[in-house]
Amino acid sequence: MKRLAFLLLGATLFASCDDKKADLNKDIAIQVSIKEIAPKSIEKYISTTGTVEPIKTVDLKSEVAGKYQLQINPRTGRKFQLGDYVQEGTVVIQLEDKEYENNIKIKSLELRLEISKQTFEKQQSLYEKGGVTLSELKNAEIELINAKYSYEDAIFRLEKLKVKAPFSGTITNLNYYTENTRIEAASPVLSMMDYSKLHMEINLAEKNISMIKTGQPVNIVNYTIPGDTLNGVLTQLSPAIDAETRSFKAVININNSKLLLRPGMFAKGEIVVAKADSALVIPKNVILNKQKGNVVFVVHKGLAEERVIEFGLENPDEVQVVSGLEKKDRLVVKGFETLRNRSKIKIVK
Numbered sequence: 618m619k620r621l622a623f624l625l626l627g628a629t630l631f632a633s634c635d636d637k638k639a640d641l642n643k644d645i646a647i648q649v650s651i652k653e654i655a656p657k658s659i660e661k662y663i664s665t666t667g668t669v670e671p672i673k674t675v676d677l678k679s680e681v682a683g684k685y686q687l688q689i690n691p692r693t694g695r696k697f698q699l700g701d702y703v704q705e706g707t708v709v710i711q712l713e714d715k716e717y718e719n720n721i722k723i724k725s726l727e728l729r730l731e732i733s734k735q736t737f738e739k740q741q742s743l744y745e746k747g748g749v750t751l752s753e754l755k756n757a758e759i760e761l762i763n764a765k766y767s768y769e770d771a772i773f774r775l776e777k778l779k780v781k782a783p784f785s786g787t788i789t790n791l792n793y794y795t796e797n798t799r800i801e802a803a804s805p806v807l808s809m810m811d812y813s814k815l816h817m818e819i820n821l822a823e824k825n826i827s828m829i830k831t832g833q834p835v836n837i838v839n840y841t842i843p844g845d846t847l848n849g850v851l852t853q854l855s856p857a858i859d860a861e862t863r864s865f866k867a868v869i870n871i872n873n874s875k876l877l878l879r880p881g882m883f884a885k886g887e888i889v890v891a892k893a894d895s896a897l898v899i900p901k902n903v904i905l906n907k908q909k910g911n912v913v914f915v916v917h918k919g920l921a922e923e924r925v926i927e928f929g930l931e932n933p934d935e936v937q938v939v940s941g942l943e944k945k946d947r948l949v950v951k952g953f954e955t956l957r958n959r960s961k962i963k964i965v966k
Contacts, residue, residue, distance in 0.1 A: 646963035649952035651916055653945055656895040659937050661930040662836070662887040663828065667819040669837075669871060671880045673784055673811035679804045680777040683712025685794040699791060703782040703809065710780035710806055713797075721775060726768045733757075733764035786811035812880050815871040817849070819886065820864040828890045829854060835869050836887040842877045851888060893930050897938045903950050904936070914949040914956050915942070916964065921949065923958040 688708055690697045697709050740757040743749045790808035794800055817837075821829060835849035853868035869886055871878070878884065905912045910925045926941030942948070949956065956962070 646961045649949045651947045652950045658894045659898045660889045661891040665819045665886045667817040669815040669817045671810040671812040672814045677807040683714040686711045705785045707782045708779045712778040721771045723771045730764040730768045733761040737761040817869045823863045834889045839884045848872045914953045916947040921956045921960040
């Protein structure tokens with residue numbers, strides 16, 4: 618009997634210790650970090666990837682035969698080389714062929730044009746005074762027109778000795794030829810591209826077709842430009858669905874005016890399909906999924922207060938809260954994992 622009483626006394630003392638320990642734990646403040654909720658914008662987007670390519674690119678060949686002469690780049694003071702920026706119309710390569718030039722007879726054609734013009738003006742003056750017939754005036758005009766066409770054709774043929782940049786861009790390839798050696802017509806000589814504007818062909822899942830429209834903005838990111846985003850726009854959509862991949866093609870144009878991306882690079886695109894301004898936006902990683910719903914904690918009167926929230930727009934990183942939170946609520950962003958409703962907290966940075 619005494620032994621039983623002793624055991625009951627021990628159990629009572631042990632339970633009392635447990636209760637005191639529980640009470641003590643209740644007083645322990647959990648360290649948390651908070652962030653005051655302020656309105657901001659949020660975008661819902663569809664992520665995609667692709668390879669960026671220049672919109673303008675060209676491979677030039679010599680139109681006629683001649684002696685190869687690489688020209689001086691006026692921007693650098695040395696002969697053109699790979700990577701040089703070239704303004705539209707700049708002569709990069711000059712070909713020389715005296716026989717070809719002589720056969721064109723540019724000087725005689727220029728003189729013929731001058732004489733034809735003087736003759737026409739004289740005939741026109743005489744016609745106004747009744748000195749020549751209309752037929753004679755028209756014949757002089759025909760001679761002037763033919764002389765003009767011949768001269769312009771000669772200039773066009775002479776221009777074939779010059780390899781010019783068809784647009785402003787960067788030299789990506791210069792085929793090597795020894796200076797002043799003759800190269801034949803149709804010899805590859807120069808490749809250029811303008812990558813200040815790029816395009817990216819992508820494949821999108823069939824399930825997204827109702828949300829995708831031309832003109833939608835696209836955020837372009839790449840590992841070579843950390844913290845920076847380029848602006849793009851969805852410009853083309855294919856109406857056809859690939860039966861094997863269940864996807865459809867689209868094209869994004871990208872503004873690369875600072876030349877941060879290089880042609881051939883792999884990039885990620887975020888097609889913005891919806892946007893909300895002045896919304897209550899929180900990071901997804903602070904949300905707990907419980908039986909009652911999606912839950913976060915805010916600080917209220919020094920205690921953790923549990924809030925059930927409802928979503929609006931969302932993306933992989935953030936979510937718009939349409940109910941459950943208010944502007945200036947102090948959201949717990951660190952230390953929330955072990956919190957319960959009315960838990961005592963200590964705010965730390």
